[in-house]
Amino acid sequence: MNKIIFKILRFSGLPWLFRQIIQNNKVTILMFHEVSKETAEQTFSYLHKKYNLINLNDFINAIVNNDKTKIPKKALIITFDDGLLQNYEMLPIIKKYKTPVTLFLCSSIINTNRHYWYKHQGLSKPLAYYKTLPNQKRLSELAKDGFIQDKEYGKPHAMSKNQIIDMSQFVNMQAHTKFHPCLPMCGDDVAKEEIYGAKQFLEKEYGFHINAIAYPNGDYSERDISLTKEAGYQCAITVDGGYNTLNSDLFHLKRFSTNDTADINELIVKSSGLWYFLKSLAGKKQN
Ligand SMILES: [Zn+2]
Numbered sequence: 001m002n003k004i005i006f007k008i009l010r011f012s013g014l015p016w017l018f019r020q021i022i023q024n025n026k027v028t029i030l031m032f033h034e035v036s037k038e039t040a041e042q043t044f045s046y047l048h049k050k051y052n053l054i055n056l057n058d059f060i061n062a063i064v065n066n067d068k069t070k071i072p073k074k075a076l077i078i079t080f081d082d083g084l085l086q087n088y089e090m091l092p093i094i095k096k097y098k099t100p101v102t103l104f105l106c107s108s109i110i111n112t113n114r115h116y117w118y119k120h121q122g123l124s125k126p127l128a129y130y131k132t133l134p135n136q137k138r139l140s141e142l143a144k145d146g147f148i149q150d151k152e153y154g155k156p157h158a159m160s161k162n163q164i165i166d167m168s169q170f171v172n173m174q175a176h177t178k179f180h181p182c183l184p185m186c187g188d189d190v191a192k193e194e195i196y197g198a199k200q201f202l203e204k205e206y207g208f209h210i211n212a213i214a215y216p217n218g219d220y221s222e223r224d225i226s227l228t229k230e231a232g233y234q235c236a237i238t239v240d241g242g243y244n245t246l247n248s249d250l251f252h253l254k255r256f257s258t259n260d261t262a263d264i265n266e267l268i269v270k271s272s273g274l275w276y277f278l279k280s281l282a283g284k285k286q287n
Pocket of ligand 1: 082
């Protein structure tokens with residue numbers, strides 16, 4: 001059903017109108033998780049054609065220096081959350097198109113056989129249920145369904161250190177906490193450890209310069225924003241829908257969620273911001 005809706009919306013001309021009128025003078029940030037090599041090829045080639053792809057760091061610097069000249073028209077930033085195994089497959093496509101990409105890594109899951117809780121097979125309740133629980137309660141509920149945060153399973157969910165190092169020559173590597181909790185549901189100590197710990201680990205063990213964090217599930221509280229600032233990050237990326245400008249608050253950067261599938265109609269509609277606009281008119285979340 002949605003496939004037809006995306007097709008109708010694509011050919012309505014509205015995504016074109018959004019690009020010409022709204023996105024022309026804005027910075028759009030897109031969120032992906034994992035795409036196949038073929039989808040990466042299609043997605044990046046489309047985005048290169050319709051937008052000016054820039055690095056997250058170029059945008060941060062432009063805001064910090066209030067320097068408009070560094071931001072082209074229809075600027076767009078591609079981000080991938082989590083550090084999932086399949087991300088490595090898109091490296092040849094990133095190289096081919098010289099696509100600027102930022103990848104947000106969970107520092108205690110990468111290079112291990114630990115799992116992302118939300119991807120665990122056999123969860124008895126919908127994901128939304130677990131997100132409403134205080135962190136300890138969430139972990140004990142997940143344990144009943146066989147998920148243990150520290151446990152190493154048979155196969156990894158995330159990329160290995162070698163893969164990440166290999167990609168990091170072409171990709172901006174940033175932080176996505178340690179274990180992907182819902183930060184506002186964590187006590188102060190755990191939230192602090194998740195936010196500080198990821199940065200420290202990625203800098204020490206991988207030699208990356210970590211200046212950005214993406215909040216897991218897009219969930220954050222004002223406490224988490226304060227911790228992010230104290231930990232020395234320069235910016236925080238949310239999943240609050242909307243476009244960004246040079247006047248954006250660096251710690252509330254907005255992002256559109258888009259599809260990891262090969263549906264080009266959906267990509268066109270979501271990357272333009274039209275989908276978010278229609279969803280918010282209906283009082284719903286963007287995904
Ligand atoms: Zn995530």
